[in-house]
Amino acid sequence: MHDILVLQGDPVSFLLNQYSFIVFSILLIIAAGFIVLRNKSKWKGYLAFGMIVLALIFAWALYHPRQTLLMNDAKLVKEMIGAGTPVVLEFQSPY
Numbered sequence: 001m002h003d004i005l006v007l008q009g010d011p012v013s014f015l016l017n018q019y020s021f022i023v024f025s026i027l028l029i030i031a032a033g034f035i036v037l038r039n040k041s042k043w044k045g046y047l048a049f050g051m052i053v054l055a056l057i058f059a060w061a062l063y064h065p066r067q068t069l070l071m072n073d074a075k076l077v078k079e080m081i082g083a084g085t086p087v088v089l090e091f092q093s094p095y
Helices: 011-018 020-036 043-063 076-080
Strands: none
Touching: 011 020, 020 043
């Protein structure tokens, strides 16, 4: 059975909560663009701006949450805990 996410309250705060990294990355890219590229930049300015954008894309790809193979198998996860296998548990909330 699939969980249905019920949107309660302000949709703007919901979007900021769920997509905060993307929103703040876009704001950072805009600010970096104004700062780095404001004075008829040479290739160094474009290189710096490109590195900022690539770093943010890399950070998002590295840290965004993903589903794992054990996500729907709580019994197997319980068996792994305390059995000598390192287990990282991540609890997520839609709020």
